[in-house]
Amino acid sequence: NAGVTQTPKFQVLKTGQSMTLQCAQDMNHNSMYWYRQDPGMGLRLIYYSASEGTTDKGEVPNGYNVSRLNKREFSLRLESAAPSQTSVYFCASSTGANYGYTFGSGTRLTVV
């Protein structure tokens, strides 16, 4: 049972390039989340999907878009990467926030 799988694990982008971070969960969870984690800033919610077919902005959505492709998959897209988007990105899922989240292993993104 893989849990939450994120790809890629590492990525270096040049300013202005685009990329999509992939996330898939095999736990039949309804809700999925994208976070970024920066030193001293903690976990900040970018976007979330409470259920298949819905997405909502979190605290720091600017510069990102998401797609809830189906119940299993939730992708995060950077259309035009900026150095300020250098961060560690975590995908998480839950059957409901009252039960806590399961996190993927993260993507370390560097924008130069």
Add this chain to the structure above:
Amino acid sequence: QKEVEQNSGPLSVPEGAIASLNCTYSDRGSQSFFWYRQYSGKSPELIMFIYSNGDKEDGRFTAQLNKASQYVSLLIRDSQPSDSATYLCAAHAGNNRKLIWGLGTSLAVNP
């Protein structure tokens, strides 16, 4: 602004001691609380959750909740060097499907 606050540490304890990690929250509507452990370079891992006032024990870990004081704590008994990590506290408020996260407390257990 709903907040969860933690002392950033570092909290340093000797091996075998009890480590006490504390967390306060501002939203009185918060109903459930979570402790996550995050090793350096890894993702957060859920170690304890608590919904009711009082204590909840799981092995060497005890979570304590006092809703009147809006206070959550995590006790780690017989601390081991492998417990050295950052501990994140999170609160969930009712119908809101999102967790509110603290910034974490860094724990160092010294052999």
